[in-house]
Amino acid sequence: MKLASWNVNSVRARQERLCAWLAERQPDVLCLQETKVTDDDFPFTELARRGYVAVAHGQRTYNGVAILAREAPSEVQRGLEDGVDDPQHRLIAARVGGVRVASVYVPNGGEVDSDKYAYKLAWLARLRAWVERTARPDEPLVLAGDFNVAPRPCDVAYPEAWESSVLFHPTARAALEPLFAWGLADVLADKTPEGGVYSWWDYRQLAFPRGDGLRIDLVLATAPVASRCTRAWVDRDARKGKLPSDHAPVIIELS
């Protein structure tokens, strides 16, 4: 089983690229973030033609998440369902092939000490509560998505330069800890303890050719899934060429 996660930065702008990538990599499951379309405008038909059933939790202009799979996802949950009045659509979960899969888009946070950053930290606390409420560490669960946080210094090409950023601030990293402590493993990190693997490069200032990347797209899994992982990698090729997403897909393979 091959499971992937990709922040496509608009599913409409990336539709051609997405379809070509699906044909090339043929994942069994793909979690999408930043689809930026309402479910009415989501390209269900085009994806079905290519062999994928999609479930989506989208909104206009911003955010939006989806799960694509070769077999229809079941037991679909949209949002954190914690009673908080939050219009931002950042999580969808479903059962796919015996694994509970969540596509997660953690808030970016803007600038440290801003309202957006407070929302980011609060959202991560709500995500932890959602995990604790809806799953157990001994059950197969995957959280895949754009966490907008690089967990380790070796996940950042220039850690000193990024330390004050919302993507690598100590308080943002600390907000991930409870997820790890609960029983989620950072699958790709465990396969690459030396680091140097990145999934996002800013569009500006030639960040990609300069190698100024961060690993902020994560696949977190409970032990029953993580123990089956034979390979985990970032498909950097998907960041190349004309008009790419600013993120590259993360892929894990399970025995």
Add this chain to the structure above:
DNA sequence: ATGGTTGCTTAGCAA
């Protein structure tokens, strides 16, 4: 401190 780029929406925001 600012601006660099892309996407959505059409001036300005979010990333």
